[in-house]
Amino acid sequence: MGFDPQAFRQQFPILATQNRFGKPLVYLDNAATTQVPEGVIQAIDTHFRRQNANIHRSVYDLGTQSELMYESTRQAVADYIHAASVEEIIFNSGATEGLNWIASQFTHLTPEDEILVTIQDHHSNILPWQRLSATVRFIGMTPEGDFDEDDFQKKLSSRTKIVSIAQYHNVLGTVNPIQRIAQAAHQVGALCVVDGAQALLHGPIDVQEMDCDFWVTSAHKAYGPTGIGFLYGKSSLLNNCQPLRFGGGIVERVFTDRPAIFRSIPERFEAGTPNIIGVAGLRASIQFLNNLDWDSLQKYLQQLQHELLERLLPEVQVLCPNNHRIPIIAWVQSDVHPHDCASILDSEGIAVRAGHQCAYPLMQHLGITGCTRVSLAPYNTREDIDHLVQGLKKIHKILGRKS
Numbered sequence: 001m002g003f004d005p006q007a008f009r010q011q012f013p014i015l016a017t018q019n020r021f022g023k024p025l026v027y028l029d030n031a032a033t034t035q036v037p038e039g040v041i042q043a044i045d046t047h048f049r050r051q052n053a054n055i056h057r058s059v060y061d062l063g064t065q066s067e068l069m070y071e072s073t074r075q076a077v078a079d080y081i082h083a084a085s086v087e088e089i090i091f092n093s094g095a096t097e098g099l100n101w102i103a104s105q106f107t108h109l110t111p112e113d114e115i116l117v118t119i120q121d122h123h124s125n126i127l128p129w130q131r132l133s134a135t136v137r138f139i140g141m142t143p144e145g146d147f148d149e150d151d152f153q154k155k156l157s158s159r160t161k162i163v164s165i166a167q168y169h170n171v172l173g174t175v176n177p178i179q180r181i182a183q184a185a186h187q188v189g190a191l192c193v194v195d196g197a198q199a200l201l202h203g204p205i206d207v208q209e210m211d212c213d214f215w216v217t218s219a220h221k222a223y224g225p226t227g228i229g230f231l232y233g234k235s236s237l238l239n240n241c242q243p244l245r246f247g248g249g250i251v252e253r254v255f256t257d258r259p260a261i262f263r264s265i266p267e268r269f270e271a272g273t274p275n276i277i278g279v280a281g282l283r284a285s286i287q288f289l290n291n292l293d294w295d296s297l298q299k300y301l302q303q304l305q306h307e308l309l310e311r312l313l314p315e316v317q318v319l320c321p322n323n324h325r326i327p328i329i330a331w332v333q334s335d336v337h338p339h340d341c342a343s344i345l346d347s348e349g350i351a352v353r354a355g356h357q358c359a360y361p362l363m364q365h366l367g368i369t370g371c372t373r374v375s376l377a378p379y380n381t382r383e384d385i386d387h388l389v390q391g392l393k394k395i396h397k398i399l400g401r402k403s
């Protein structure tokens with residue numbers, strides 16, 4: 001049976017709402033955050049109603065229930081991304097925290113050491129590296145918007161200590177050849193860090209197959225709540241990492257006259273009361289992802305993306321149009337500022353993203369200050385595209401001269 005977008009859509013209560021002008025919600029900003037299905041909302045509700053207690057310190061039943069939920073979610077995440085062991089998963093607030101945490105392990109690097117990122121990377125995968133003493137270099141992109149392998153080979157050297165790159169980019173939807181990148185990085189003795197923020201929504205994850213050293217993501221990018229995410233790291237590396245935050249839950253013993261004895265991974269990196277309710281939501285979102293029929297869902301999204309691209313092209317100037325990407329499409333319009341475009345679409349109930357998309361180096365590379373972006377999720381439909389195209393026609397009428 002093929003994918004049924006209407007049945008899928010019905011699991012997301014917010015999609016049945018209307019804006020203040022009575023227009024039905026057309027939600028096309030899924031790369032920023034996805035909507036949350038009933039099952040995840042209910043899991044959060046149930047945890048607060050029936051399981052809420054602190055973990056790793058309570059001997060009573062409620063605490064045990066809460067801890068069981070928390071730790072079994074760690075196992076579910078490890079299974080979902082094919083980590084070699086459960087201790088390789090550290091809960092945090094999301095991809096940004098994960099990348100900052102990883103960068104904090106490399107304060108010993110010097111300006112002679114190099115870190116490679118790409119011109120398309122999100123600020124979250126640039127700024128944490130730029131705070132270190134190492135030199136950050138940018139791998140370019142091809143005119144079509146793909147990863148520039150030649151430039152990568154030119155810049156990769158024995159000085160490279162880390163190659164940090166998004167699995168999928170958040171403006172052009174570019175898909176990066178992570179396995180090849182990791183292999184090349186390892187050949188020069190560098191580590192490969194992968195920003196998986198856009199990856200959870202678009203297919204199953206296998207960190208061992210990619211052979212990356214670290215991988216980070218955020219639950220809200222794939223049907224989960226905000227403020228929760230996780231970091232994967234190979235246990236051989238995590239065992240040599242230092243905590244960034246210190247507090248309860250990470251030590252075996254604390255002394256007055258000698259250093260504390262720390263717990264082993266992963267607890268060593270989760271000081272203080274964690275985001276337990278976030279983990280309850282993450283757990284349900286992983287279950288939701290586990291139940292998806294990826295083949296039919298991806299086919300559906302590809303068709304929708306194809307149709308969107310075809311119907312957009314006469315209206316706007318799509319940046320590096322390409323169907324072999326994840327369904328994120330960005331454009332510029334002569335005579336129409338992206339913020340004006342997004343505001344007028346908003347009055348029609350259509351939510352899109354406008355601005356530099358947290359990818360300023362890419363904007364500079366393309367010679368623009370911002371763009372408008374649509375990002376699809378499987379609950380989007382042909383009718384959503386109809387609304388968008390109608391909205392763009394309206395904008396053209398109001399503001400456009402030659403777009």
Ligand SMILES: Cc1ncc(COP(=O)(O)O)c(C=O)c1O
Nearest residue numbers: 094095096122124166170197218
């Ligand atoms: C590619 C990429 N990396 C990192 C992030 C940061 O994610 P978060 O804000 O959930 O930490 C985003 C968010 O848009 C993203 O698209």
